Amino acid sequence: MKRLQRQRYLDWLLRWKDQQIIKVVTGVRRCGKSTLFDIYQDELIKNGVCREQILAINFEDLDFEDLTDYKELYRYVKARLLPDKMNYIFFDEIQHVQGYEKAVDSLFLRENCDIYITGSNGYLLSGELATLLTGRYVELSMLPLSFKEFCSGLGTDFSSLNEKFEQYIHVGSFPYVLRYGYGEEEAKEYMSGIYNTILLNDIVKRLRINDVNMLEAIARFMMHNIGNRTSPSAISGTMTSQRMKIDPKTVDRYIRGLTDSLLFYEARRYNIKGKKLLVSMNKYYVCDVSMRNMLVRSQDSDIGHILENIIYLELKRRYREVYVGQIGTDGEVDFVAIRDGMPVYYQVSQTTLDDQVLARELAPLRKIPDNYPKYLLTLDDVFGEMDYEGIQKMNALKWLLE
Numbered sequence: 001m002k003r004l005q006r007q008r009y010l011d012w013l014l015r016w017k018d019q020q021i022i023k024v025v026t027g028v029r030r031c032g033k034s035t036l037f038d039i040y041q042d043e044l045i046k047n048g049v050c051r052e053q054i055l056a057i058n059f060e061d062l063d064f065e066d067l068t069d070y071k072e073l074y075r076y077v078k079a080r081l082l083p084d085k086m087n088y089i090f091f092d093e094i095q096h097v098q099g100y101e102k103a104v105d106s107l108f109l110r111e112n113c114d115i116y117i118t119g120s121n122g123y124l125l126s127g128e129l130a131t132l133l134t135g136r137y138v139e140l141s142m143l144p145l146s147f148k149e150f151c152s153g154l155g156t157d158f159s160s161l162n163e164k165f166e167q168y169i170h171v172g173s174f175p176y177v178l179r180y181g182y183g184e185e186e187a188k189e190y191m192s193g194i195y196n197t198i199l200l201n202d203i204v205k206r207l208r209i210n211d212v213n214m215l216e217a218i219a220r221f222m223m224h225n226i227g228n229r230t231s232p233s234a235i236s237g238t239m240t241s242q243r244m245k246i247d248p249k250t251v252d253r254y255i256r257g258l259t260d261s262l263l264f265y266e267a268r269r270y271n272i273k274g275k276k277l278l279v280s281m282n283k284y285y286v287c288d289v290s291m292r293n294m295l296v297r298s299q300d301s302d303i304g305h306i307l308e309n310i311i312y313l314e315l316k317r318r319y320r321e322v323y324v325g326q327i328g329t330d331g332e333v334d335f336v337a338i339r340d341g342m343p344v345y346y347q348v349s350q351t352t353l354d355d356q357v358l359a360r361e362l363a364p365l366r367k368i369p370d371n372y373p374k375y376l377l378t379l380d381d382v383f384g385e386m387d388y389e390g391i392q393k394m395n396a397l398k399w400l401l402e
Contacts, residue, residue: 004145004153004175006036008317012140013040018086018114022104025118027142028262028287029202030194032175033118034058036142037090040116044088054088055080059096070099074106081112091117108136121202121261143313144173144288147400153178161397169306172290191291195263202261207253214239214246218254222264222284223292227305229269229281229324255284263287267312270323270336272343272368283324285312303379304350307396308334311348311377314400319344331364345374348396352378365391375399 009025013036016023025033041054055077057064067073081087089107094100094117107113145153150168153175171177171187174194199215209215221235232251239246258264265285269278286292289306315322315337325333325345335346347365352358365374366389376388377396386393 003035003039004032004149004178005039006032006149009036009140009142010039010043013116014043016138017044020111022108022137023116024137024139025116025142026139026262027118027120028144028194029120029198030174030176031142031144031287033120033142034092035175037092037116037118041088041090049088050085053082053085054090056090056092058092060093068097070097070103073097073100074103077103077107081110083112085112087113089113089115091115093118093120095119095121121206141316143317145175146173146314146317147310147397148402151401161401165397168310169289170293173288187290188294191288191294195291195295198261198263202263203254203257207257209254209257214244215254215257217244218246218251219258219263220295222255222258223286224296226285226292227283227308229283231281259284265312265316267322267324267335269326272325272327272333272336277323278326285309287313304348307350307377307379308348310400311335311346311396315346325364325368327364327367331367333364333368343370343372345372347374347376349376349378351380352376352393353380362388362391 013023025036027033037056041056044054045051057067057073059068067076077089091097091100091104094104097103100117104115104117107115147165147168150173151164154164154167170184172191174191176190177187199212199219203209203215204212217239218235221238222230232248232255235251235255236246236248239251255264255266259266263286265287267283267285269280269282270276271278286309289309292306292309312322312335315335319337319339321338323336323338325336327333333345334348337344337346345365345368347361349357349361352361361376365376368374371390374391376391376393377399378393379396380393382393382395382398
């Protein structure tokens with residue numbers, strides 16, 4: 001199986017190596033967290049760390065089932081620490097350990113322990129861990145393969161950029177799909193397994209949901225409506241009109257489960273002029289568009305929303321803050337990405353070769369009363385720079401490869 005380096009994530013781990021702080025890697029199931037740890041451990045050994053200094057435990061491996069009690073886990077690790085050397089401790093899928101934060105906290109107090117943990121849902125950094133270890137951990141939010149990473153794994157099988165993008169949409173961005181030789185049917189079966197595991201293990205069990213069919217109906221609704229503003233009340237109304245009565249509070253609880261499992265990401269609305277977050281009618285994007293295509297009948301006309309979803313995930317990789325921009329009462333900029341207080345604005349469209357469509361897509365960007373960078377990303381072939389009064393039009397696929 002091809003093992004991609006995921007260099008951006010590897011560099012993050014290397015940057016924090018030996019620092020007295022807990023490294024937390026979060027990400028949806030099967031996005032590559034365990035493989036990242038394997039690659040990082042190989043890197044440690046290449047740089048002079050002895051294998052005896054590395055202690056790695058994957059709590060989805062039955063060999064370590066007895067360690068899901070935090071006291072047993074602590075005793076097990078403590079007995080294997082080398083007293084005169086740095087110990088590199090890896091806890092993979094640690095959410096399976098009840099009270100794990102107590103064991104992690106005790107190990108953190110030891111100066112010769114460099115601790116790395118992963119988890120497959122947003123619950124990992126909620127509650128006791130965040131409270132107990134405030135200021136003592138850093139988080140790496142890991143996503144499935146970017147388009148650039150996906151292309152590097154394809155080799156020479158697909159010549160044109162458009163062919164690679166079609167493949168990315170259809171077989172998905174989870175690293176494991178590259179094992180199947182890019183077959184769509186095998187990839188769909190694998191994707192179905194991930195989806196069902198997330199629903200049943202990460203949401204239904206944790207939230208004690210009885211109506212699994214309703215949860216799945218809401219997940220499908222959200223996938224069908226990626227890039228559209230919505231709310232628990234709006235979803236409740238739609239479900240009720242389809243004779244699936246559910247109250248908005250329950251919808252909100254289900255949405256929280258879907259986002260905490262990292263199956264979906266919530267993009268909150270941001271008032272560009274007032275520089276403040278708005279509280280309602282946010283947008284949701286799925287962690288992998290091929291999973292959406294598996295569950296929702298996709299139309300060719302839907303490529304605009306699919307592209308928007310992919311651009312959103314890429315912005316999440318590049319920026320800490322990504323919002324939907326609100327300008328005035330009815331103007332909307334697809335994304336406002338902020339780093340160190342500096343915004344960059346992005347508008348996304350399948351094509352703007354029609355003059356009316358171009359004018360419509362440029363209009364919100366032109367309303368923004370500042371001089372920060374503004375981009376229009378499309379699938380149009382763009383030769384050289386196309387600049388519209390400071391708004392730069394770029395080919396989205398080339399931008400994804402930057």
